[in-house]
Ligand code: ADP
């Protein structure tokens with residue numbers, strides 16, 4: 692069960708990221724250096740390569756191995772950020788979460804790690820602007836449909852924000868008017884996870 696779920700999560704996230712890699716790159720061309728799609732693709736390819744091993748592990752070890760694979764394979768800011776999120780989630784999750792409240796606790800640990808590593812918080816026009824509202828919905832016990840919608844809307848809502856972290860921050864006012872690439876990839880990951888959990 693656990694093994695199947697982990698391998699399905701990896702497969703769905705990888706599908707979604709690969710299908711949207713060009714879009715992520717285009718977003719990053721507007722306010723960054725145009726490599727977010729490439730970085731994210733490299734990350735999911737590393738997960739797929741180690742997928743058999745990762746999905747054989749207990750939940751915490753699987754998260755740790757996934758985090759390590761991403762930190763080792765992805766350059767750019769997003770690799771260490773997503774990687775540290777997974778490593779922190781691995782430390783918090785003693786076993787596969789069995790209800791939404793437990794999922795919330797694990798996700799919170801991931802968000803705290805991104806905040807610490809990125810010296811960032813909500814409103815800086817980053818992946819946190821999707822992850823934080825999604826976490827709030829998880830904690831509120833919202834439906835999968837609502838969580839998915841909030842992820843999408845939160846990514847879109849980064850458009851008018853002024854970037855305060857990452858490469859986009861160097862653009863100052865010129866970062867306004869574009870969706871943050873990391874917010875978009877975070878929304879894609881949330882959508883992929885929702886789709887797998889919904890069919891469980
Ligand atoms: P790089 O910026 O090094 O080229 P990527 O293009 O892969 O790396 O990732 C960029 C994304 O990483 C941004 O769109 C943003 O969401 C996220 N990001 C960058 N810096 C930070 C930070 N300090 N805190 C949180 N997220 C960040």
Ligand code: MG
Pocket residue numbers: 719723724725726727767858
């Ligand atoms: Mg980039």
